[in-house]
Amino acid sequence: MDDGQPEGRDRRSRARGPWLAEAGAGLVALALAVAVVARVAGTARSALLFSDGDSMLPVLVMRSIEVGQPQDWAMSSVLFLPELLVFGALWMLRLGGDGGSHIDATIVVNGVVNLVALYAVLRAAAGRRGRAVAPVAGAVTAFVAFAVLAALDHTASRDSLELASLMTTATYYSATVIAVILTLGLIRRIADQPSRRAGLLVALGLVAAAAVLSNPLFLLWATAPLAVLLIVVWMRRRERALLWATGILAGGSVAGYLGRLPLAPFIANDGLGYIDVGRMGASAAYYGRLVVDLAGSPGGAASLVVTTLLFATAVGGSIRLGSGSRAGARPGAFLVATAGWVLPLVVATAAIVLGTNAARYLQPVVFAPVAALVVLPDVLRMSRLPAAVPGSGRPWERRADRPRRIAAVVAGAAVVVASGAVGVPALAAATHRTDADLTCVTTWVDASGRTGGGQYWTVRLPKAHVADPRTLVQVDDTLRPYDWLVNRDDAAVGSISFLVTDDQSPPFTLPAGVTRDQATLVSCGRYTITDFGDMRLPLGAPRS
Structure with missing residues (x-):
């Protein structure tokens, strides 16, 4: 037995060394x-x-x-x-x-x-x-x-x-x-x-x-x-x-x-x-x-x-x-x-x-x-x-x-x-940050009880944060569902009644007979909600 000897301690130290280094x-x-x-x-x-x-x-x-x-x-x-x-x-x-x-x-x-x-x-x-x-x-x-x-x-x-x-x-x-x-x-x-x-x-x-x-x-x-x-x-x-x-x-x-x-x-x-x-x-x-x-x-x-x-x-x-x-x-x-x-x-x-x-x-x-x-x-x-x-x-x-x-x-x-x-x-502060503009949009969408839409770079963040992601449909500027990194089932709703836009959103081409003058604009900072109320905007054929 050499456990108490310097040689034994040295061997144990060498055995522990690699594991300690890795850890x-x-x-x-x-x-x-x-x-x-x-x-x-x-x-x-x-x-x-x-x-x-x-x-x-x-x-x-x-x-x-x-x-x-x-x-x-x-x-x-x-x-x-x-x-x-x-x-x-x-x-x-x-x-x-x-x-x-x-x-x-x-x-x-x-x-x-x-x-x-x-x-x-x-x-x-x-x-x-x-x-x-x-x-x-x-x-x-x-x-x-x-x-x-x-x-x-x-x-x-x-x-x-x-x-x-x-x-x-x-x-x-x-x-x-x-x-x-x-x-x-x-x-x-x-x-x-x-x-x-x-x-x-x-x-x-x-x-x-x-x-x-x-x-x-x-x-x-x-x-x-x-x-x-x-x-x-x-x-x-x-x-x-x-x-x-x-x-x-x-x-x-x-x-x-x-x-x-x-x-x-x-x-x-x-x-x-x-x-x-x-x-x-x-x-x-x-x-x-x-x-x-x-x-x-x-x-x-x-x-x-x-x-x-x-x-x-x-x-x-x-x-x-x-x-x-x-x-x-x-x-x-x-x-x-x-x-x-x-x-x-x-x-x-x-x-x-x-x-x-x-x-x-x-x-x-x-x-x-x-x-x-x-x-x-x-x-x-x-x-x-x-x-x-x-x-x-x-x-x-x-x-x-x-x-x-x-x-x-x-x-x-x-x-x-x-x-x-x-x-x-x-990191803790980052996870509890506030985004008043985003909160404004999600609160309005959740309270509306209706389904709206928005373009890729605009709608995905609100869509991720609303109570039900199905209430926001990803569309292009012609109201066609945009099938890209999204669940195609979203478009099953068939029509929407409001649009979410921001500075990244190209102007929408609305259906014939529909103009922005018929909508109510809701300002949420960098976002704007164009609300057509009871009017339904039909979705076109999906594209990717």
């Missing part, structure tokens, strides 16, 4: 997630959380289920299946009580969960202990970089290159971002331990299938570029595990796409409608303007600098890790580092060539270089100790690391304390 890093990630969501909720960017038309989708789904409405949804090419499952689970917790506070509390907690999940997959991409150098430090470093980028975002525009903060929302592809980084992590582990690959290959196929089933954009963000990258690395190393990974990634993606066929009635646009190669020049000009706009503010300029540095770090790490067969260089780390600059180039080029015009498609430009940062400890170890094997540090080297470990613990504790003291109260 501590997870706590720091949670604190940073709270701080980032609090920051987003405290700026104009909060519009994407609490009032954006797209972001209201999960709330509208939950409200529709609650009132017992038949579920006949018209989705885009993206089905948002993982996002809706997570949001639905949080919704059932009844966070924040009832009404608007419940909606906003669920939204902010969902944002925190998204960011914690992001840290988890970054940790997966950082590799296993013993095979990767300081994987916890690598994951935390990458997550801190992402948090910095998200904190720099500050505008209300959904069409800006402020891409990191989109991870705090439920409808701007957060699950797809997580799936891509998780795929990188699985590929890294398959490459680093080819003799124990069965479970990892199964997981890789399932992730690819689920990601494509929900969002076919995964094919561009991950399947195509990573398959090519795997084949290139296989040609150099001739390890069959890399070919298996390529085949499973492609096969899982095909299975996911085939799984969308039974869901076709819910898909209003299969994605092909977004492609127009004839607009290549206009697309390049559009994205160029977004870069100029981002550089026009101090925060945006700082974001561009950070993103450029991360991209350069990914390139440098890729070169260093692929420069030879010296100990410390592992194929998994090389794949992650290389993906950090290959994915942004592939996605940005494809976005222009395909004639797209949506900033959210370019999210790999931000998250791929961030993910590559997880291998920074591997790169630094190669630079300092060319002959060292990861995890084989001498006792005196471990002692030399103690000051850094102490500094890391102190810094982590400071982050947790600061988040608790500032971030948590800020």
